[in-house]
Amino acid sequence: MTAAAPPAPPRDSAPHRTPPKEGSRALRAWRSVRVPAALITAFVTVVVLLSLGTEQFPTGHLEPGSISPDGTRALVNVLEEDRDVHVVRSSPAAEEAVSEAGDDTVLVVFLDHRLLPEELESLAALDVDTVLVRPSTPSLEAFVPGVEMTGREEPEGFPEPDVAYSPECDLSAAEAAGEAYVGGELYTAGSGVDAVGCYPGGSGDALVRVRHDDGTTTTVLGTGGPLTNAELDSGGNAALALNLLAAEDVVWLRPDPPQQEGSSGLWELLPLGLRWSLVPLVAMLALLALWRGRRMGALVPESLPVAVRASETTEGRAGLYQSRKARDRAATALRAGFLDRVTPKLGLSADAVPGAVVATVAERTGDDPAHLRSLLYPEPPDPYAGNDDMLVKLADELDERARRLR
Amino acid sequence: MVVTGRAVLLALVATVAVALSGLVGAEATAVALTVLVLLLALDIVLAASPKAMRLSRDGDTSLRLGDSATVYVTVTNPTRRRLRGSVRDAWPPSAHAVPRGQPLRVPAGERRRVTTALTPTRRGDARAAGVTVRSVGPMGLAGRQRTLPAPWTVRTLPPFHSRRHLPGKLSRLRELEGQHTAMVRGQGSEFDSLRDYVPGDDVRSIDWRATARGDGVVVRTWRPERDRRILIVLDTGRTSAGRVGDTPRLDHAMDAALLLAALAGRAGDRVDFMAYDRRTRAQVRSSGKGSQVNRIVEAMAPLEAELVESDPAGLVGTILGTQGRARRLVVLLTDLNATALEEGLLPKLPALTSRHLLMVAAVNDPAVDRMAAERGSADALYRAAAAERTLGERRRVTAELRRMGVEVVDADPEHIAPALADAYINLKAQGRL
Numbered sequence: 077m078t079a080a081a082p083p084a085p086p087r088d089s090a091p092h093r094t095p096p097k098e099g100s101r102a103l104r105a106w107r108s109v110r111v112p113a114a115l116i117t118a119f120v121t122v123v124v125l126l127s128l129g130t131e132q133f134p135t136g137h138l139e140p141g142s143i144s145p146d147g148t149r150a151l152v153n154v155l156e157e158d159r160d161v162h163v164v165r166s167s168p169a170a171e172e173a174v175s176e177a178g179d180d181t182v183l184v185v186f187l188d189h190r191l192l193p194e195e196l197e198s199l200a201a202l203d204v205d206t207v208l209v210r211p212s213t214p215s216l217e218a219f220v221p222g223v224e225m226t227g228r229e230e231p232e233g234f235p236e237p238d239v240a241y242s243p244e245c246d247l248s249a250a251e252a253a254g255e256a257y258v259g260g261e262l263y264t265a266g267s268g269v270d271a272v273g274c275y276p277g278g279s280g281d282a283l284v285r286v287r288h289d290d291g292t293t294t295t296v297l298g299t300g301g302p303l304t305n306a307e308l309d310s311g312g313n314a315a316l317a318l319n320l321l322a323a324e325d326v327v328w329l330r331p332d333p334p335q336q337e338g339s340s341g342l343w344e345l346l347p348l349g350l351r352w353s354l355v356p357l358v359a360m361l362a363l364l365a366l367w368r369g370r371r372m373g374a375l376v377p378e379s380l381p382v383a384v385r386a387s388e389t390t391e392g393r394a395g396l397y398q399s400r401k402a403r404d405r406a407a408t409a410l411r412a413g414f415l416d417r418v419t420p421k422l423g424l425s426a427d428a429v430p431g432a433v434v435a436t437v438a439e440r441t442g443d444d445p446a447h448l449r450s451l452l453y454p455e456p457p458d459p460y461a462g463n464d465d466m467l468v469k470l471a472d473e474l475d476e477r478a479r480r481l482r
Numbered sequence: 483m484v485v486t487g488r489a490v491l492l493a494l495v496a497t498v499a500v501a502l503s504g505l506v507g508a509e510a511t512a513v514a515l516t517v518l519v520l521l522l523a524l525d526i527v528l529a530a531s532p533k534a535m536r537l538s539r540d541g542d543t544s545l546r547l548g549d550s551a552t553v554y555v556t557v558t559n560p561t562r563r564r565l566r567g568s569v570r571d572a573w574p575p576s577a578h579a580v581p582r583g584q585p586l587r588v589p590a591g592e593r594r595r596v597t598t599a600l601t602p603t604r605r606g607d608a609r610a611a612g613v614t615v616r617s618v619g620p621m622g623l624a625g626r627q628r629t630l631p632a633p634w635t636v637r638t639l640p641p642f643h644s645r646r647h648l649p650g651k652l653s654r655l656r657e658l659e660g661q662h663t664a665m666v667r668g669q670g671s672e673f674d675s676l677r678d679y680v681p682g683d684d685v686r687s688i689d690w691r692a693t694a695r696g697d698g699v700v701v702r703t704w705r706p707e708r709d710r711r712i713l714i715v716l717d718t719g720r721t722s723a724g725r726v727g728d729t730p731r732l733d734h735a736m737d738a739a740l741l742l743a744a745l746a747g748r749a750g751d752r753v754d755f756m757a758y759d760r761r762t763r764a765q766v767r768s769s770g771k772g773s774q775v776n777r778i779v780e781a782m783a784p785l786e787a788e789l790v791e792s793d794p795a796g797l798v799g800t801i802l803g804t805q806g807r808a809r810r811l812v813v814l815l816t817d818l819n820a821t822a823l824e825e826g827l828l829p830k831l832p833a834l835t836s837r838h839l840l841m842v843a844a845v846n847d848p849a850v851d852r853m854a855a856e857r858g859s860a861d862a863l864y865r866a867a868a869a870e871r872t873l874g875e876r877r878r879v880t881a882e883l884r885r886m887g888v889e890v891v892d893a894d895p896e897h898i899a900p901a902l903a904d905a906y907i908n909l910k911a912q913g914r915l
Contacts, residue, residue: 386724
C-alpha cells in the first residue's frame with residue numbers, strides 16, 4: 077500500500093466550469109432587463125400612437141363642443157363663420173364677456189338651474205339682449221317678471237319631432253324661419269308686459285320675446301331641441317336659431333355644475349392621530365419585511381452536472397430523418413437491422429452475398445425469392461421508399477419475416 | 483442586522499398608540515419612533531458578537547450515496563455575554579442538510595454542539611459553505627448575524643449497487659479453485675499441488691507418474707492463476723456523461739468496475755485503477771495483495787464526466803508507459819461510440835493488444851432498443867430506423883474490436899456489472915490472463 081491515489085483534480089479545471097468573467101455582471105444585468113424594457117417601450121409607443129389618432133370632445137346636453145346628437149357644436153360652428161362666439165362657463169365670466177363685447181351682443185343662457193339666484197339677478201341686470209333656453213322658474217322671475225310657464229308639450233320623435241309649430245306672430249325672426257320644431261315648455265306673458273308670443277301651443281307660446289323698458293329684449297325659448305346637432309337641420313330650426321342669435325358677439329353661457337365649496341375630503345375627516353399613525357405603520361412594514369426577508373447566510377451555489385440523455389444523438393437523427401422525409405435512408409437502416417439480426421441465425425456470415433441470403437431466407441420462410449430480393453435488396457429506385465405507407469409496409473413485412481425465422 | 487417578530491409587534495403597538503393619540507399625533511409619532519429606534523439599537527449593541535464565536539467541527543467524512551451522514555459544529559462562546567439566537571450550517575443544495583436552521587443558546591464561556599444531518603443525492607465532495615450565527619439581544623428585538631468559515635468536506639462514495647452480485651460471482655470463482663462443496667474439479671490452468679485420490683475425483687486428473695512413485699493413487703489439483711494484474715480504466719470523457727435511465731454512463735461503469743475490483747481482489751489478482759479522458763483524472767496502484775476496493779471507491783467519488791473528447795492515443799500511451807511492462811488485463815469502460823472509437827482507439831489498438839489483453843465494456847441504452855421496436859406510423863419508423871442505425875454502428879464496432887482480439891462486454895445498465903464479472907471469470911477459467 078505504498079502508492080496512493082493522486083489528489084483529486086481541481087474542480088474548476090474543465091472548460092465548462094470556468095467561472096464567469098468580471099464585467100459579465102453588467103452584461104447579465106442588461107440581458108435581464110432588456111426584454112421588459114423593450115416591452116414597456118413598445119407599449120408606451122403604441123399607446124401614444126393610438127392617442128394621437130383620437131381627439132377628445134366634451135360631452136353633455138347642449139354642450140357647445142360636443143359632437144354627439146344632443147350637443148350644439150354644429151350651431152356654434154355656423155355662428156362662428158360670421159360672428160364672434162364666446163363660450164363661458166360661469167356667470168362672472170359671462171358678465172365679463174358681455175362687458176368686453178361690443179354693443180351688438182346677445183347673451184344665450186342654457187341650463188340656468190345651475191346658477192344661484194343672485195347670479196341670475198346680476199345677469200338679468202345686464203344691458204344686453206338675452207336668450208333663455210328653457211329657463212328655470214327663478215330665472216323666469218329674474219329676467220322676465222310677469223311671464224309664466226303655463227304648459228308643456230314635449231315633442232315625440234327623434235331626431236325630427238312629429239309636431240312642427242308655425243310662428244303665427246309678427247316677430248320677424250320667427251316669421252322668417254317659418255315652421256320649427258320647438259315645443260317643450262310653453263309660456264304666457266301676463267298683462268302689462270310688453271311681450272310677443274310665437275309658436276303657440278295648447279296652453280301658451282313656445283317662444284316669448286319680452287321687450288324691456290331699457291330697449292333690450294329677453295327671448296325665452298321653451299326647449300333647446302332646435303339648437304342641437306340632431307335637429308338643427310330640421311324645418312326652420314337653423315333659421316330660427318340664427319335669427320335669434322343675430323348679433324356681432326354671442327356670449328354663450330353654459331354654466332358648469334356648481335362646485336361644493338368648503339367641503340373636506342376623507343383625509344381631513346380622519347382623526348389627527350390616525351393620520352400620523354401612518355409613519356409608524358411604514359416603519360412596521362419595513363421591520364416586517366426585514367424580519368421575513370433576512371436570510372440566514374448567503375445562498376450556496378453548486379455546479380450542476382450535465383444532464384443529457386445517452387440516446388440524444390439517436391433522437392436527433394430520427395428528427396432529421398423525419399424533417400427531411402428520408403425514407404430511403406430509413407428503409408436502408410431497417411433492412412440492415414433485419415439482416416444483422418437474421419443472418420447469424422441462418423448460419424450465414426455477416427458479409428454473405430445477397431443471393432445466398434435471399435435463397436436461405438426464401439427456403440426457410442417459403443417466400444417468393446424475387447419478392448424477397450426486392451424487399452431486402454431492391455434495385456434503385458427503392459419501391460418501398462416511395463411514400464410513408466410503403467415504408468410502414470416494409471417494416472411490417474420485415475417483422476413478419478423475422479417472426480417466421482425465429 | 484436582523485430584527486425579530488417582536489420588533490414588528492413593538493412597531494405595531496407604536497402604530498396603535500399613535501393612532502389613538504388624537505391631537506398630539508405629531509409628538510406621539512416622534513416619541514414612538516425614537517423609542518422604537520433606541521430599543522432596537524440597544525438590543526443590537528447588547529447582543530453577543532457573532533463574529534467572536536469560535537467554531538470547530540467533527541463528524542462523518544464519507545458515506546455511500548443513499549446513506550446519511552452527521553456533521554457537528556461546536557460553537558464556543560468566549561465572550562462575557564450569553565449568545566441567544568440561531569445557527570445554520572450551510573451545505574450545497576444537493577447535500578440536503580437538515581435542519582436548515584436551529585435555535586442556539588450558548589451561555590458565556592461555554593460551548594454547544596449543533597448537529598446537521600446530510601443526505602446527499604449526488605456523488606462527490608460536498609463542501610461546507612459556512613456557518614451562519616445569528617445573535618439576538620437580551621430583549622429579543624434585534625441582533626446581529628455573521629457567516630463564519632468552518633471548512634469541512636463530506637465525500638459521497640459511489641453506491642456500489644452491484645455488491646449484491648458479489649456472493650454469486652465469488653461462488654463461481656471458488657468453483658474454479660476446486661474449493662466448492664460440489665467437489666467439482668477446479669478448472670484453473672495453474673498446477674497447484676498433488677494429493678491423494680478420493681472417490682469422485684476426475685480420473686483424468688490422476689498423475690500417473692506420481693502414482694507410480696508412491697503407494698496410493700495421486701491426483702493433480704489445479705487452481706486458477708493468481709497474482710495476475712488487472713487495470714481497470716474508466717473513460718470520463720464526454721460519452722460518459724450521457725444518461726442511461728436516470729444515471730450517467732459513468733456511474734453505471736463505476737458500479738461494474740467496483741464489482742470487478744472486488745471479485746478480482748478476492749481471486750488474488752492485483753487491481754489497478756485509472757480514470758482518464760485527456761489526462762489522468764484518478765489513479766490507484768495496487769501495492770500487494772488485498773482488496774483495493776476501498777481505495778478505488780475513494781478515488782472514484784469525486785469523478786465527474788468531463789465534456790471533452792477522450793484521447794485514446796494518450797490513454798494507450800499512459801497504459802504502456804507508466805503501468806509497467808508485465809502483461810495484464812486492461813478493462814476499458816467506455817461507450818461503443820463508432821465515431822469516437824474508430825477515429826481514436828482502433829488505430830492505437832495493436833500497440834496495446836500486442837502487450838496486454840484488452841477488454842472493452844460498455845453500457846448500452848435500453849431506450850435505443852425501445853426506439854428500434856417502434857412501429858405503426860412513418861414517424862415511428864423514422865425513429866426506429868435511426869435507432870437501427872445506432873445499433874448497427876455499435877454492432878459493427880463490436881465486430882471490429884473482436885476481430886482485433888479485444889473482448890467486448892456490451893450489456894444494459896442492469897446487467898453490465900454481472901456480465902463484466904462473468905467475462906472476467908471466463909477469462910480466468912480459460913487461463914487467458
